[in-house]
Amino acid sequence: MDNVHEIKKNGDDDDCTKIMLISNKGGCYEVDRKTFLQASSYFQALVNSGMRDAHSKKLTFECLSDACLEEVSRFLSKLKDNDNRLEDLAKDIRPLMHIESGLEVSFYLQITFMIDMYRNYVLKNLNKSTFIRILELADMYCWPEVTDNAFNFIFDNLQNIMKKSEMLKLTSDDMLRLVKSDLVNVPSEYELFKLVVEWILVDVPRRKWTEELLNKINFNLMTIIEKQEGYNILSELQLNVQPRGCDSNHSRTVGTLFAFGEPTTIKRKRKNQLFHTLSVYDFFKASNDKNKTTTAAKFKNGGVVAPLHYYKHYKSCVADNRLYIAGGYLTNSFRIYKKRTFVYDPVSREWSQVSDMHVGRVKFYFGAVDGILYAVAGFSSNPTRSVEKFVPCENRWYELAPLPTAAHNLAGTVCNSKIYVCGGRNNVSWSLDLLWQYDPIRNKWYKKSPMLTARFDHVMTSIGNKVFVVGGIICHADDVESIRYEEAMDMEAYDCLTDQWTSVLQLKRCIINFPSITINNSLYTFDDYSYRHCKKINYIDVQKLNLSKYLDDDDANKNLNGIVGDWSSTDKENISPRDDVDNVGEDGYNIEDDIETIDENLRDYFDSIDYMDSEGRFIDLHNTNPVGDDKDDHGTDENEDSNSEDGEEFDFNEINQESKDYQIYRYKTKNSHGFHCVGILNFPTNVQDNN
Structure with a gap:
């Protein structure tokens, strides 16, 4: 305010306390001269110029309307009175037409504080009727923050x-x-x-x-x-363009995230789990809110009951905006591996049963390519090589070329319309490091470079030309008596173009066969505590791994959106003949020739073993509840209902902020055993509203 100080020193405005501002229509608005001088850079420059108008008691503005001068008069009067009235002025919500007049005059007279105040008025008026006009104002006044x-x-x-x-x-x-x-x-x-x-x-x-x-x-x-x-x-419409169809790994935050767990048991009676839903947009925005200004995201009770009253360890896949569930086994004393397949339609909100698989199985890979579902390997009384596909429009399963090596507890993903599966275990190997690529067009499997670390029960995803393998379990054993299990606390990246693996990340927490989704170059895994047979918990941890830094420029522009059955691309690759592997398997391998090296309890390790963490400490995964206890196998009391009629909500809060590339979030729940199935569906608007 040096200019103002100079004017006061010279005494040029001592004899003039008021000044009249005149509009282009002749309207007169009297303001305090001293306040006007302090606020307006325009008037300060005029006074310092020594021009005759600077000492006049009247100033005429041929380009300012009555509405403009009324706004500046209102502002200056409150600025003159006291700071409290100015605070009240800042809290006002002015109509947009008055705001536009205020902006016009504040920019013309260069009243910075008034510009800031009216910019806030603009943002307060942002609604469904004004957003277009506000975009125009932001462009007019070069306000990138308002835009x-x-x-x-x-x-x-x-x-x-x-x-x-x-x-x-x-x-x-x-x-x-x-x-x-x-x-x-x-x-x-x-x-x-x-x-x-x-x-x-x-x-x-x-x-x-x-x-x-x-x-x-x-x-x-x-x-x-x-x-x-x-x-x-x-x-x-004769729009002369053929959309190239972005790679399916590219995603937008469209649709609704759904999640549910496996059925719980209350006095040996199975109880179904309800869908919990949250828009993908709200989920992604909450998990990427750096300033923590977003309201906590909440899963809500979707009101849809999951099927499979008596099934456990089934697999799920989304294809053509429908959720498919297949396989699993009955939860009784005899393991009956199921062939049944169910489908959920989010439009009709109904479950229906479709054709059965040829082979009942658990612990297999279940994915989709171009709307066709694929069930790969798994366990069916023994590890199996069986591969089959389901064509929804025909309601029929077809047997395909078997996986060259029998495996269960393997993981898979889809990349550039090819299926990639790796890892797992069988009766010959405690854990596998093999990577296989399947071409649906040729119905052939191709052997690729093995992983750096053999593992099973891991998670896979793909972005662009990269395949990522995360977590899982490592088995250390020379014989049956010396078996030791350790959590794999790392992530490996596979380049489909160079056929090379790279170790890229160390995990902070284990990821063991957790359901996952990949949105905008980030992998999200959701804890599934059912694998531990633990008692009920009041939270679900979500680990977010930002994979952007491990992508090439071409990969970074692509993104995956889906559950275990990944969205697929229509692009095709050329496969080198040297990678071709005969469909009957490598070295004439046949599952009937397997030598039984582990007993039934070990083969069914998922329900009976102890795991060891990365520091050598054992984690008890046994079901400690005695048969006939009033609590279920997860510790749920008979009178407790995990599916609240009012709709359980999950508060979304970050619990780890050490790295922007690796974050952990926690959903607080009233009663949960983790999520067994997570995915994305497009619900009709009316269904979303009901949910």
């Missing part, structure tokens, strides 16, 4: 505002920013596609943006029917 806030509002509320006519007023730059973003709150990719098409059709000049916009739409996040409808729309 960011407006887009955050759009991303938060897109599913509620995408059908409003205001969305069609977005500029081409705004639409590009929208479709490029992975963080949008929209029920499905198909809805975003329809919005883009509608925006293009508003005006002929917009057609030049067709290719650039539609190439950002991920057709592989749509169902088969939605894809076909999308292609039909483009054809009918």
Whole structure:
């Protein structure tokens, strides 16, 4: 305020305490001259210039309206009175039309504090009716922070505002920013596609943006029917572009995250688990909120009952926006490995049974490629090599080329329309390091470079051309008497192009066959305590591993969205003949030739062994409850109900902030045994509202 001090020293304004501001319509607004001088850089420059108008009792502004001068008069009067009234002024919620007048005059007269105050007014007015105009104001006054806030509002509320006519007023730059973003709150990719098409059709000049916009739409996040409808729309409207279909590893925060555990037992009576649901957008935003300004995300009771009253250790997979559950065994004293397959339709909200698998199995890989489901290997009285696929439109399972090596407790993923499975164990090897690639087109398995560490019960995912193997269990044994199990506390990355493995990360906590999803280059694993036969817990830990730093530039632009049955790509690879392995298995291996080297209890280790952690301490995984106890095998009291009728909610809080690349979150629950099944479905809007 040196200029103000200089004016006071010279005594130039001692004889003039008021000044009249005159609008372009002749309206007069009297303000305190001293306050005006202190606040306005424009007036300060005028006074210091020595011009005659600087000492006049009237100033006429040919470019400012009555509304503008009324706003500045209001502001200066409260600025003059005291700070308390100024605080009240800052708390006001001004109508947008008055705000625009205030902005115009504050920028013209260069009143910085008024600009800041009215910018806050703008943000307070951000709603479904004003967001377009606020974007225009942000562009007019070069306010990137207001633009960011407006887009955050759009991303938060897109599913509620995408059908409003205001969305069609977005500029081409705004639409590009929208479709490029992975963080949008929209029920499905198909809805975003329809919005883009509608925006293009508003005006002929917009057609030049067709290719650039539609190439950002991920057709592989749509169902088969939605894809076909999308292609039909483009054809009918003569939009001359063939969407290339982003790699299916690319994901957007569309859909609803669901989770449920295995059935619990109360006095030997099985009780089903309810679905718990949370929008993918809310889940991802809460887990990536660096400033901790987001309200804690909450899983809510979805009201949908999971099937399989008596089954355990079944596998799940999402394909074409339907959840499939297959395999498992009955929970009685005799192990009966089931062939049954169930499907859940989020549109009808109904479960139905489809054709049975040829081989009943547990501990197998269950995934999907282009809407076709694949069941690979597993355990069925003995480790099996059996591989089969399910074609939903035919309701039929087909037997395929068997896995060259029998294995159970293996893991798998889909990368570039190829299935990759690795690890596991069988009657010959305590744990396996083998990696196999399956080509669905050729119906052949190809042997790839083995993992750095043999393991089983691990988690796999893929992004771009990279496959990641996380956690699991390592078996150390020379014979049956010297078996020792250790948690694998690392992650390995496999490059599909170079056929090489690299050790990339050390885990803070174990990950043992946990259900997982991969969203926007991050892997999320959800604790499943059922494998430990532990008593009920009041929390579920979620580990987030940011995989971006381990990706090449091409990989970083791709992303995976799905559960164990990963979304797949339509791209095809050329396979070198040197990798071809005969379908009958390596070295003539046949499961009937296996030599029994472990007894029944060890083969069924999942229910009967102790594990050892990375520091050599044993973790008791036994079921310690005696038969006939009033508590179930997880310690649930007879009168306790894990499925609250009111809907159990899970508070989402971060418990580890050591690294932005590796974070651990905790869901606090009233009564839980962990999640056995986690995935993403696109529920209709009315179903989401009900949930």
